[in-house]
Amino acid sequence: MDLLRLATAGSVDDGKSTLIGRLLYETGSVPKDRLEAIEAASRRRGAEGLDLSLLTDGLIAEREQGITIDVAHVYFATSRRRFIIADTPGHVEYTRNMVTGASTAAVSVILIDARNGLVEQTHRHYFISALLRIPTVVVCVNKMDLVDYSQARFDAIAAAFRAMAAPVQPANQVLHILPVSSLHGENVTRKSPHLGWYHGPTLLDVLHGADTHQRSALPGRLQVQRVLRPRHEGALDIRTYAGRITSGTFAVGDDVVVQPGDRRSRIASLTRHGRVVTRAEAGESVSLDLTDDIDVGRGSVLAPPDAAPVARQAFDATLCWLDEQPLRLDRVYLLQHGVRRVRAKVTAISGLVDVTTLQVTTPGPAELRLNQLATVSLRLGEPIHADAYADNPPNGAFVIIDTDTSSTAGVGFVAAPAASPAATEL
Numbered sequence: 440m441d442l443l444r445l446a447t448a449g450s451v452d453d454g455k456s457t458l459i460g461r462l463l464y465e466t467g468s469v470p471k472d473r474l475e476a477i478e479a480a481s482r483r484r485g486a487e488g489l490d491l492s493l494l495t496d497g498l499i500a501e502r503e504q505g506i507t508i509d510v511a512h513v514y515f516a517t518s519r520r521r522f523i524i525a526d527t528p529g530h531v532e533y534t535r536n537m538v539t540g541a542s543t544a545a546v547s548v549i550l551i552d553a554r555n556g557l558v559e560q561t562h563r564h565y566f567i568s569a570l571l572r573i574p575t576v577v578v579c580v581n582k583m584d585l586v587d588y589s590q591a592r593f594d595a596i597a598a599a600f601r602a603m604a605a606p607v608q609p610a611n612q613v614l615h616i617l618p619v620s621s622l623h624g625e626n627v628t629r630k631s632p633h634l635g636w637y638h639g640p641t642l643l644d645v646l647h648g649a650d651t652h653q654r655s656a657l658p659g660r661l662q663v664q665r666v667l668r669p670r671h672e673g674a675l676d677i678r679t680y681a682g683r684i685t686s687g688t689f690a691v692g693d694d695v696v697v698q699p700g701d702r703r704s705r706i707a708s709l710t711r712h713g714r715v716v717t718r719a720e721a722g723e724s725v726s727l728d729l730t731d732d733i734d735v736g737r738g739s740v741l742a743p744p745d746a747a748p749v750a751r752q753a754f755d756a757t758l759c760w761l762d763e764q765p766l767r768l769d770r771v772y773l774l775q776h777g778v779r780r781v782r783a784k785v786t787a788i789s790g791l792v793d794v795t796t797l798q799v800t801t802p803g804p805a806e807l808r809l810n811q812l813a814t815v816s817l818r819l820g821e822p823i824h825a826d827a828y829a830d831n832p833p834n835g836a837f838v839i840i841d842t843d844t845s846s847t848a849g850v851g852f853v854a855a856p857a858a859s860p861a862a863t864e865l
Contacts, residue, residue, distance in 0.1 A: 440516070441651050442722075446525040446541035446573075448564040449550030454581045458550065458621035459513055459526055460491025462643070465628040468515035469494065491621075519647050537567055538759045538812075538850060542836065546649050547573040548642075553586045553618075556596050562603060562795040569607045570757065570797065570812075570852070572832050575649045576604075578616040579642060584623055588633040593618045607797050611653075615645050654721040658746035659687030659695075660826075660834045662777040663739045667726065679710075680735055681726040685777070685833035689727070689741070690718040696744040697735050698824040703744060704731040721833070738779035740824045740834075748834060750822035755854040757792065757828075758785070758807065758815045762841060762848035766807035772848065773840040774819060782820035783839070790814045807849075814854070828852035 449455040463469050469477075473494075481490040494513075513524040525540035541547055547568040551561055568576050578600055586592045597616040604614065618626060618637055625631030628643040640648070667679040689695070693706045707728040709716050719725045729735070742748060760766050766785060774783035788803035792812035799814055807813050828835030832852075839849035 440519070440521055442521045442523065443546060443646060443649055443651055444523045444525070444544045445546035445548055445646065445649075446527055446537070446544040447548045447550070448527050448537055448541070448567075449581075450552070450555075450558055450560040453550040453552045454492075454621045455550045456492035456494075456526065457490075458548075458579060458581065458619070458627065458642075459524055460494035461621045461624050461627045462524075463494050463513065463515050464489075464491055465624060466515055466517050466643070517643070517647070522646065537564065538571070539761070541567065541571055541573060542850065544571075544573055545651055545653070546575045546577060546646065547571075548577045548579060550579050550581050551596060551600070553580050553582045553589075553592055553596065557599050557603060559795055561600070565600075565604055566607060566794055566797045569604070569609060569612070572609050572612070572829065574611065574653050575613045575645075576615070577642065577645050578614070579619045579621075580616065581619050581621055583618045583625065583634065584620040588618070588631075590636045593637075613650075615640070617642055617645070651722075652720070654686045654833060655688055657686035657721070657831050657833075658826075659689050659693075659741070659743050660685045660748065660831065661689060661725075661727075661741040662779070663735060663737055663741070664778050666736060677728060678732075678735070679726045679728055680739075680741075681724070682741075683724045684719055684721050686721045686831055687743070688718060688720040689725070694744055695729070695741045696747045697733060698740045698742065698747060699750065699822065700734060700739075702731075702733040702735075704729040704733055706730075738777070740777075742824075748824040748826050748831075751819075751825050751853065752822040753786075753816070753818045754825075755789075755814065755816050756837075756851040757812060757854060758839070758849050758851040759812045760807040760809060760849045762846065763809050764841070764848070765809075766839075766849065768806070771842060773842055774817070774823070774837055774851075775840055776823045776825055776837045777834075779823060780840070781823060784818050785815050786818050787816040788813050789816065815851075817851075825853050827854060829854075 447455050477493045480493050515522050527537040527540040549564050580593055580596050618634055626634055626641050661682045661684050663680045663682045665681040691706050691709055696703050707730045709719055710726045711719055711723055768785055772783050773780050788807055790799035790801040790803045792799055794812055803813055826834040835853040837851050838847050841848045
């Protein structure tokens with residue numbers, strides 16, 4: 440049974456947490472004791488009936504304020520698929536939470552209140568989904584019960600959303616727009632008699648049908664996390680390499696190139712979860728043996744010889760700053776790409792990205808503050824083997840780490856390559 444990662448986003452009071460609670464409730468994913476606790480909490484809050492939003496609004500502060508203030512990860516499953524939901528906050532000051540919560544998602548679910556239509560945060564939520572190149576976007580026009588299930592109102596919102604999305608929508612991104620009422624469970628997991636004019640799928644139908652194999656069609660990338668050597672007496676001195684396939688597929692007999700070093704070999708065997716296999720794909724953790732005894736270590740990247748990532752030591756990127764301490768151009772940070780860490784400097788902030796339009800304002804500021812997105816230039820102490828994010832998202836993302844606090848200070852997405860200058864001490 441495969442796994443689908445999705446992220447939800449919406450403005451305050453769009454009903455996002457209630458929608459997730461409805462999915463959990465109607466798929467039988469709420470344990471009995473948890474359901475009893477939510478029933479008691481609903482009565483204390485004076486709610487009419489079961490307040491399903493409490494299933495995801497787990498922080499005391501967000502319950503008191505009635506808003507979601509952090510990313511809550513929710514797990515559920517049906518007979519057809521397993522799901523992990525990243526329930527991201529709606530406030531503009533929590534843009535960083537949406538970026539990090541949605542960065543691994545295959546589906547983005549964006550809620551719109553049918554009474555209000557598109558608002559500023561709708562633009563921001565979709566443009567972040569476009570920036571991250573999330574393969575499938577599902578727009579739920581929620582609270583249809585409060586507009587008398589009006590087809591005209593739904594059609595107007597759907598047309599406005601498509602017009603807003605068209606200039607920046609990635610070529611292969613799939614867009615669904617659905618009318619729902621999460622409070623009453625209409626068109627979430629079952630059809631509604633009040634929406635007889637709507638002939639499309641329910642939200643759960645879309646989630647069941649979403650493609651989870653798009654990354655398997657990309658060029659193969661595997662970054663080595665561990666080098667395993669036999670420890671018992673008499674064992675052959677054969678090294679096995681363990682890691683997670685971030686994109687593409689690998690099979691026994693495939694030729695591979697190992698970076699850095701441009702060393703070539705062939706896959707002799709593959710093991711997944713302790714079982715010998717002949718093929719593995721994106722998202723799977725494997726161990727493998729090569730036919731040649733070559734230098735492979737933690738952080739080495741295996742790829743097809745005809746589609747290997749290039750070495751990048753100076754490049755441009757889009758960077759979202761996550762730290763309360765601003766980014767400064769005179770500081771040295773650590774850049775982590777997969778398991779590989781190198782020293783890095785941001786040498787220029789060339790422009791500030793407006794997350795409601797994706798327009799870039801130039802020149803850029805002198806420093807980058809919390810929740811701001813910018814186009815930047817970086818220089819590394821050592822090269823990394825990364826792809827442009829637009830070409831291969833899993834191998835084109837990185838994080839910036841503060842060397843003083845060891846906290847994650849930013850998340851970035853590789854843009855166009857730049858010439859790699861001679862190594863400069865950082």
